[in-house]
Amino acid sequence: MRKMTASFSHRPEGYECPFCRVWGIERPHQGTKQRDIIYQNEKVTAFIASKWWPNNKGHVLVVPNQHFENIFELPADYAVEIHRAAQLTAFAMKSTFRCDGISTRQHNEPAGNQDVCHYHLHVYPRYVIVE
Template sequence: MNKMTAFIASKWWPNNKGHVLVVPNRHFENIFDLPADYAAEIHRVAQLTAFAMKNTYGCDGISTRQHNEPAGNQDVWHYHLHVYPDM
């Protein structure tokens, strides 16, 4: 069974040519609910995505972003990790 799905995000921000969301296929609200095996798999998929972006875009670097709870700017109540190419 696949634990993760990665897809190109439909929302684009200024100065960003697009990014990928890595999402667990099971529901976890945020990092506090996320089991360690899922955390490891999310970062494995993020690393593979980072290599693909670097090879495809020739970007100078990669950034990741993840928000938790209202004070941490969480506005989607399903854990996900953003992977951004830095150009």
């Protein structure tokens, strides 16, 4: 088995991480405000996404508070907290939006459609479409 020691970073030099700014109030990311934060503990933050999939209202991002670029860098104790926050978000979505289902997505590296070089898990409500 190949030893996995390679870096899978695609962060450009001088990259200013937009997610590291979300909880640094001065320059919030793409319109994300402190009031958009729905859950936060010492390891993770969950906030209403202000940019992606505008047709899916209530879409939430769960991110580690410390900067880790992708799944390859993410320590297991952060992964646990991220999924715990995603589960709390899912319960909140069910009771608030009365959605029919919940989806999560997580992208890594440019070929995996990762658009922000800070690990993030998407959580969004899904609805049965009645035609």
